[in-house]
Amino acid sequence: MPLDLILEQLLNGVQFSLMLFLLAAGLTLIFGVMDLINLAHGSLYMIGAYLTATFAPHVGFFPAVVLAILGTMLIGGLLEVTIIRRLYARTHLTQVLSTFALMLIANEVVRMIWGAQPIALSAPESLSQPVQLPGFKYSAYRLFIIAAGLGVGAGLYYLVNKTRVGMWLRAGASNREMTRAMGVKIGPLYTLIFALGAGLCALAGALLGPLLSVQVGMGENILILAFVVVVIGGIGSIKGAFIGSLLVGILDTAGRAFLPTWLTALFNPQLAGSFGPALASIAIYVLMAAVLFFKPRGLFPARGTG
Amino acid sequence: MAGIQSQSALVAENLCKNFGALAATQNVNLRVEGKGVHALIGPNGAGKTTLVNLLSGALPPSSGRVLLSGQDVSRVDMPGRVARGLSRTYQITSIYPEWTVWRNLALSVQGRSGTSMRFWQPVTGERALYRQAAEIAEEVGLTSRLNAPASDLSHGERKQLDVALALASNPKFLLMDEPMAGLGHEESVRMVDLIRRIAGIRAVLLIEHDMDAVFSLANEVSVLVYGQIIASGTPEAIKNDPEVQRAYLGDDHAA
C-alpha cells in the first residue's frame, strides 16, 4: 500500500479522533464530576450541527459556528437547570432512561423544526481547496479541523490543569465530598460544566457537519463511540478521554481503510470481502473489551480504588 | 511454621495492607484458634476493620499470608473462606433491610445446607430451612421479630441479626467487628452473653471498644495501634503492660 495513502488515512483518523475527543471530554467530565450518564449528549451534538447549518447561509460558516456553540451552551444550561439537575442523585438506571427519553424528545423537536430530510452544510469556501503536503494533497478543511481540535484540546488542558475552575473539576472527579468541603458552590459549577460539555458537542457537530450529514439521529452512533472512549480512558479523566479518542478514532478509521485490503492479501478475496468490513467495525469494541479485561476501571481511572 | 498445632487455627503471617501512602496494616502476625475469645483492641482508625477485611477475604493483602487450618487462603475469595469455616460480622450492620428477619436468616442457613443452584423448587416449601432459621433467631433472641421486615428492627436488633447471619454458616472461626457499638446497657449485657455462648464452641476474634466486655470475655488480647500489633497476651498481662497503657488504655481505661 502506498505510503501517502496510509498517511492520509492516518490523518483522517486523527481528525475524527479529535472530534470524538470533544464529545468524550464533556461526557467524561459530566460522568466523573456529576456521576451522570447522559445519553442526551449526542442530541446536543446534533443541535450544534443544525444550528450551524441554519446560521451559516446568513452569517457565514465561522460566525455560524460561534453562534451555534453559544446557542447550544444556552440550551444545555437550560436543560441542566430544569431537568438534568434532578437526576444527579438518582440511580444510573433512572439517568439512562431519563436521558434516553430526552433524546427521543430532541430528535422529534428537531424533526418538527427542520424536517425529516438531512439538511445541507458545506465547508467554508476559503478551505475548499486541498493543500499540498509533502508527497500528497490533503483537504484543507480536514486540516483545519485537526488544528481546531488540537487548539481546543490544549485549551481544555490549560483549563483543567492550570485554573481554579480546573482544580475544582479535578477534585470533583476524584472526590465529590472534597469539592463540597472546599466550599465550592456545586449548583452553578455543575451548570457550567454541563454547558461547557454542550459547547464542545456543538463545536464537534458544527465541524463534522460538512463531512458527515446533518440529520436527525446523527448524534447517536457517535455518542456510543464517545462512551467507549470514556470507558477506555477511565471515567472522569480528560487525559484518558484524549488517549482513548486517539485509540478509538485511529483504530476505527484505519480498520475500515486497511483491514479489508490486508485480509484480501492474507485470505481469499471473497472471505475478506464479507468479513473485512464487519471486523473493522467491531475492532474498537474488541479493544474496549480487552482494556476492561486488564484494567476494569479504564486506562486512567480518576477516582481512587474502593 | 505450619506445625501440628496450627491444624485448626486462623493465622495472619506478616500481613500488610497499604491504601496509597497509608499503611493500614503493618506486618501483623496473629493467631486465633481453638475455642474462646481473642480480643483485638485499638484506638479509632488503628486498622482493626481493615484486618478483618484481610482475614475474611474482603480485601486482598499488599503482602503477607492468611492461613486457615494450615492452608494458605490468601488468594481464596470470601465465599471460599466461608466454605472453609470462616465467617464475619460487620461494624456497620449489613443485612437485607427489605426482607423479613426470617427470610434473612433462611438465606443464610441455605448457604450451609446443600447447593443453592436449585432453580425449580420454591424455597418457601423448604421447611427445614425456616426451622433452622428460627432456631438461630432463638439463639440470638430475635424470635419475636421473625416476621418483621429487617428495616423495622431497632439498632440493637439489627446488630443481633448481623451476628445471626454470620452464625448461620456454622463457622469454626467468627470475626466480630464491634458487635456492641451503639448498644444500650441491657442490649450490651445480652450481647456479651451471646458472645460467650458462641465462643463456647468456636474461636472468636472480637473487636471491641468496651473494655469491661473485653476483659470479661477474652482469653487473649491483642493491641493494634497504627496498623501494628504492639502487644499480645492474657488480659492480665495486657492490662499491666506499660506500653499498652501509654499507647492506648491510659485515661480511657481509668474512666
Place this chain on the structure above:
Amino acid sequence: MKRLLPFLLLALGLALPFILTAMGQEYYISFASRVLVVALAASALNLILGYGGLVSFGHAAYFGAGAYTAALLAGKGAGLPAQLLVGTGVAALLAFVFGWAALRTRGVYFIMITLALAQMLYYLAVSSDSLGGEDGLRISRAALWGDLTLGDDRAMYYTALTALTLGLFVIWRVVHSRFGEVVQAARDNETRTAALGYPVRRYQLVNFVIGGALAGLAGVLMTQISGFTNPSLLSWQQSGQFMMMVILGGVGTFWAGLLGTAVLLGLEEYLGEVTERWPLFVGLILLGVMLFAPKGLGSLGTLFGRKKKEVVE
C-alpha cells in the same frame, strides 16, 4: 385475588382473538402477538435487571441473536422446533460469553460494557453480507402442521401466548427458588451475600444466561411475526426500549415485563394513529414517569405518599 391473577390473565389471553374478531378488530391480533413476544423479552430483562439488579444495556443482543439464528436456520429449511431450540441456545451461549466479560466490572462500567458488546453484534449484522447487511434477512413462516403456518395470525398468536406463559412460569419458578433468593440477595446487598458464602458472580452469570436465553426465544418468535430480521432488532435503541418497558412496568415486580410492554407498545400504537409526532409524546411521558414515578406505573399511587429509596443501584 393475587393467586387468581395469572389465571384470569391467561383466560383473557386465550379469549382475546375471539373478542377482537367479534369487535371486528382482527388487525390487532397480530399486534397482540407482538406485545406477547416483546413482553417475554422484557420479562427476561426484568429477571436480570429487576431481580438481579444488573443494569444490562445490551438486552437487544440476545433478542437479536435469537432472531438472526432463526432466520439463518429458516433459510436452510429448518422447522420451528429447531429454530426455537438453536435460537435459544445461541442466545444463551452469547449471554454466557458477554455476561462473563461484563461481570468483571460493576456499576457504570457494567452498563457500558453490556452496551458496547451489543453494539459489536449490531455492527457485525450491519456490515456482514451473510447476515443481509442493513436489509437483514427475510424468511418464510414456519409450518405448524398440515397447511397451517405461523403466517396465520391466530396460530402465531397462540404460539406467542404459549411461549410467554411458559417463559413467565419459568421466571416465576426461578425467582422463587433457592437460586432466585441468592440472586435477589446479591442485588440488595452484594457484599453481605458474598460474606454469607455465595460466589455472587457465578449466580449472577447463570441468571444472566437464563435471561439471555429467554430473550433469544422471544427473538425467534419475533422473526416469525414480522417475517424478517433486521439490525434494528440489535440496536441500542431496542435495548433502551426493553429497559423502558421494565421500568414502566415496575422493575423487580413479577408482571413488569408484560405491563410495561403492553403500555409502551399500546401507547406507541395509539399515538401513532393520532399523530405523526408520537415519539415526542412517548418521550415526554417516559421522562415524566422517570422523574416522578421511577418505580414504574404501579408506584404512581404512592407518588404523594412516603418517599422510598430506589432499590436498584
